[in-house]
Amino acid sequence: MDKTLRLRAYAKINLALDIVGRREDGYHLMDMVMQSVSLFDEVAVERTGDSITLAGDETAMPLDGRNIAHRAAAAFFAATGQPVGCRIEIEKHVPSQAGLGGGSGDGAAVLVALDTLCGTHLGVEALRRIGAGVGADIPFMVGGGTARVGGIGEQIEQLPAMPACYILIAKPQVDVPTGSAFAAFDAARDPQRPDTGRCAAAVRRGSYQQLCRSLGNAMAGDWLPPAIEETRRRLLYLGADAACMTGSGAAVFGLFERRGLAQLALRQLCDAGVRSWLCRPVAQGVEPAAGGR
Numbered sequence: 001m002d003k004t005l006r007l008r009a010y011a012k013i014n015l016a017l018d019i020v021g022r023r024e025d026g027y028h029l030m031d032m033v034m035q036s037v038s039l040f041d042e043v044a045v046e047r048t049g050d051s052i053t054l055a056g057d058e059t060a061m062p063l064d065g066r067n068i069a070h071r072a073a074a075a076f077f078a079a080t081g082q083p084v085g086c087r088i089e090i091e092k093h094v095p096s097q098a099g100l101g102g103g104s105g106d107g108a109a110v111l112v113a114l115d116t117l118c119g120t121h122l123g124v125e126a127l128r129r130i131g132a133g134v135g136a137d138i139p140f141m142v143g144g145g146t147a148r149v150g151g152i153g154e155q156i157e158q159l160p161a162m163p164a165c166y167i168l169i170a171k172p173q174v175d176v177p178t179g180s181a182f183a184a185f186d187a188a189r190d191p192q193r194p195d196t197g198r199c200a201a202a203v204r205r206g207s208y209q210q211l212c213r214s215l216g217n218a219m220a221g222d223w224l225p226p227a228i229e230e231t232r233r234r235l236l237y238l239g240a241d242a243a244c245m246t247g248s249g250a251a252v253f254g255l256f257e258r259r260g261l262a263q264l265a266l267r268q269l270c271d272a273g274v275r276s277w278l279c280r281p282v283a284q285g286v287e288p289a290a291g292g293r
Contacts, residue, residue, distance in 0.1 A: 003047045005113040006289040008040040009105035010144055010282055011094045012137065013167065013246040013253050016199035017217045019185060027152045028182060030136075031196045033159070033203065036144035037167050037279040042091040042289050043069065043106050045113035049085045052077075056090040072107035072134050073114060079130045082118045086110075095275065097175035099247025104137035105285065111142060112286045128156070144285020148200045159200060163208035166262040167279040170235060170269050171251040172227035181248035184223040191218050212242035212255055220245040228252060231274065238265035 012034050021029035052073045054063045065071055069088050077084045088110055094102030111127045114120075122130075124143045131138030136153035146159040185191060194216020202210035220228070228245055231252045235243040239261045240254025256262035262278055269276040 003117065004044060005117055006042060006044040007109040007113055007286050008289045009043050009094075009102075009109035009141070010036045010285055010287075011039040011100040011102060011105060011169075011279075012036055012141065012144070012285075013100065013169070014217060015162070015203070015211065015215055015244075016194045016196040017219060017247065018194050018196050019218050022186075023152070027136075029151060030149065030153065032149045033147070033196060033199045034140050034149050035146050035162055036141075036282045036285050037169070038282050039094055039100070039169065039277050039279050041094050041102060041106055041109075043109035043113065044089040045073075045110055045117065046087040046089075047085065047114075047117040048087050051084065052086055052088070054088045054090070056092060058090075058092045060096075061090065061092065067106075068103040068135050068138075069106040069110045072110040072131065072138065075130050075134050076111055076114045080118065080120050080122070082114075082120065086114060086117075095171050095251065097177060098171050098251035099176070099245065099249050100169070100251055101137045101141055101247065104135045105141045107131065107134055107138050108141035109286045111138070128154070141285040145283045146203060146281070148196070159203045160206065161283060162203050162281050163206055163211060165208060165281070166256040166259055167281065168235065168240065168254045168256060168262050168265055168269075168276060169246075169251055169279060170231050170253070170274050170276045172225070172231045172274060174225040174227050174250045176224060176228075176249035178248045181219055181224070185219050185221065188221055188223060191221050192216065193218050208241075208255075208257060215242045215244040215255075217245045219248050224249055234269070234274075235265065238268055240265065
């Protein structure tokens, strides 16, 4: 069996995100429609040694248990009883503190890779259960595609593929720590609440127009840095049919039916110094990278 596996860990966006409660342990209960997109990190996992080691091309990346990919590997070995030992190398393209699930995608890729390399063949549902104890987005990222996600991320209902379109992601030059975003939401008196059921219904119908009308994010309030709302408005000005913040921010995405218009908007954002990526929806959260192993 080969000892190294290289995978793409796809980012995600939240087509709809609502917070519907809070458990006694402080975890927020979510109701979301999530979508995998074609922006990805590359994660290489090698079965070697007797410890977990981590390397990456981003200087700010923690290389120990603070990194979700490291914790995912530890959780896999603890859950399966397999001998501990792997080397993880991450090539980052998904920005951090953006609401795009970059770290969770890396963790999901590690679980998928180790399941293959160790010959355990647990499958998606078992890997999701392991991942749920590591990070709230990992259960979705393991399978990816389009899904309605509830609870603290562990309740997943797969949906049909979202209508075909182009997704332009823009990240203003601000960061939003997840903990701070949830604290701000908790303190808000009257946050805007999306209709997540309406969003899921639009996906099931395959209606792009209805989907555009149902985007929403309960965490996108006036407590956030103004650059986020300014970026959302800029996407609409540049021709997006709808635009919304993803996750707890700071990235914003716009939906476009026409590729040419999306490409023009991408050039204008990049010329203005806004980090931006033009993506498509994808049907999985993790898949082999070019070249495979």
